[in-house]
Amino acid sequence: MNSDSAWRNALTEHREVLGAYVAWAQAVPDAEWTKPLPGRTWSAAEETLHLVRAYELPLSEHGMRLRVSRAYAWVLGNVYLRYLIWRKRFHHGARAPSEVRPSNEEALSIPKAELVARLIRTSESATAALQSAAPNFRMTHAYFGPLEPLMGMRLLNAHTRHHTHSSL
Numbered sequence: 001m002n003s004d005s006a007w008r009n010a011l012t013e014h015r016e017v018l019g020a021y022v023a024w025a026q027a028v029p030d031a032e033w034t035k036p037l038p039g040r041t042w043s044a045a046e047e048t049l050h051l052v053r054a055y056e057l058p059l060s061e062h063g064m065r066l067r068v069s070r071a072y073a074w075v076l077g078n079v080y081l082r083y084l085i086w087r088k089r090f091h092h093g094a095r096a097p098s099e100v101r102p103s104n105e106e107a108l109s110i111p112k113a114e115l116v117a118r119l120i121r122t123s124e125s126a127t128a129a130l131q132s133a134a135p136n137f138r139m140t141h142a143y144f145g146p147l148e149p150l151m152g153m154r155l156l157n158a159h160t161r162h163h164t165h166s167s168l
Helices: 003-027 044-059 070-087 104-109 112-131 149-163
Strands: 139-141 145-147
Touching (some): 003 149, 070 149, 112 149
């Protein structure tokens, strides 16, 4: 698959998964927005803030701090991440790196409509930044290491799908 068609596919997938997440988030009753989700650690508000923080990574100067050895990150990024993207699912229960963990207080302080709008804006900015990134740009992930822009986009898609409460 050439780079242009790979990007088209990644962008189509992004619109699909983000749209599904936004539809789910908007459908969460306001009274339930800040309560822990059944079988989950976070509330819908916290999950949405978590996604905002994930989309902020390509926009930041530094990305995440690598938490595994470079060799292990290479294996995780070139084998395991590709498997996760192919599988279209993350494993539940994996601990989020601190850079993307939501603050309960912050999540509770932002009105639902504002937080969902922030997610949409941030995802659009991240998508544009990844598409226009210099060829040598790398988005550093705590476990997967430095990722080229297209792989970063695919990771964000898989991550958003992971948090989407639908049959996507």
